[in-house]
Amino acid sequence: AQSVAQPEDQVNVAEGNPLTVKCTYSVSGNPYLFWYVQYPNRGLQFLLKYITGDNLVKGSYGFEAEFNKSQTSFHLKKPSALVSDSALYFCAVRDGSGYALNFGKGTSLLVTP
Amino acid sequence: EAGVAQSPRYKIIEKRQSVAFWCNPISGHATLYWYQQILGQGPKLLIQFQNNGVVDDSQLPKDRFSAERLKGVDSTLKIQPAKLEDSAVYLCASSLAAGARTDTQYFGPGTRLTVL
Numbered sequence: 001a002q003s004v005a006q007p008e009d010q011v012n013v014a015e016g017n018p019l020t021v022k023c024t025y026s027v028s029g030n031p032y033l034f035w036y037v038q039y040p041n042r043g044l045q046f047l048l049k050y051i052t053g054d055n056l057v058k059g060s061y062g063f064e065a066e067f068n069k070s071q072t073s074f075h076l077k078k079p080s081a082l083v084s085d086s087a088l089y090f091c092a093v094r095d096g097s098g099y100a101l102n103f104g105k106g107t108s109l110l111v112t113p
Numbered sequence: 114e115a116g117v118a119q120s121p122r123y124k125i126i127e128k129r130q131s132v133a134f135w136c137n138p139i140s141g142h143a144t145l146y147w148y149q150q151i152l153g154q155g156p157k158l159l160i161q162f163q164n165n166g167v168v169d170d171s172q173l174p175k176d177r178f179s180a181e182r183l184k185g186v187d188s189t190l191k192i193q194p195a196k197l198e199d200s201a202v203y204l205c206a207s208s209l210a211a212g213a214r215t216d217t218q219y220f221g222p223g224t225r226l227t228v229l
Contacts, residue, residue, distance in 0.1 A: 032215055043117070043204055043220035044156070051215045090155050094214055099144075099168060101218060103155030 002027040004093045006104035013081045013111055021076040021107045023091030033074040034092040034101065035065055044090060050074060061085070081111045115139065117221035119205050125227045131193035134224045138186070138207030144168075145182055146218060147190050148204040156204055162188065195228045202226070 004025045013019045025031055032051055036044040048059025055067045065076045076089060088108050092101040118137040126132050138145050144163050148156035159178065161169040164185040173180070177196070182188040192199055202223040208216040 043222045100158040
């Protein structure tokens with residue numbers, strides 16, 4: 001079975017500070033990992049994905065994520081947070097045997113001015 | 114490039130009524146997904162189509178939910194009869210290739226269903 005865990009329901013950060021949203025995964029075989037962002041009353045927007053290769057993945061809007069195989073983690077990061085980054089963030093995983101994306105429960109990010 | 118389109122955006126119905134949702138994927142995308150997102154949870158896959166064939170419907174409550182994708186393009190998801198626990202956002206997504214597990218899924222804005 002494949003799954004992801006997002007241990008924090010909410011992350012609060014001041015504008016201009018670095019942000020981290022945590023994700024750990026459990027799969028059999030090689031993981032394909034994704035981050036999506038959801039703004040109120042909107043669908044999910046793709047940020048970035050890890051398939052293979054370089055452990056540091058760069059994505060949209062200045063976000064990046066680091067794949068750590070030994071810690072089975074894929075944390076989302078941004079060097080300097082913006083108020084407009086406030087939204088719900090979802091980590092998702094797919095293993096090599098299936099097609100379905102398994103999503104975490106989401107982490108609400110609040111960036112204060 | 115136009116994104117995934119869904120309609121309606123909002124729907125309120127009484128329990129035991131029926132409802133249908135429509136999705137138009139990104140042009141040329143072979144694979145289409147329907148997800149259910151209950152408040153406070155991540156999306157859960159209901160059904161996946163590759164062209165107009167079903168790949169995975171293992172989590173679709175088949176006694177009340179049905180879906181079709183005619184001609185491998187548009188898709189409809191139907192609930193009949195609806196229950197209170199069906200209140201959720203129904204998300205449609207599409208991806209380019211058929212059978213590529215590394216493909217990115219692109220999501221539509223969703224349909225928010227409220228069952229009273």
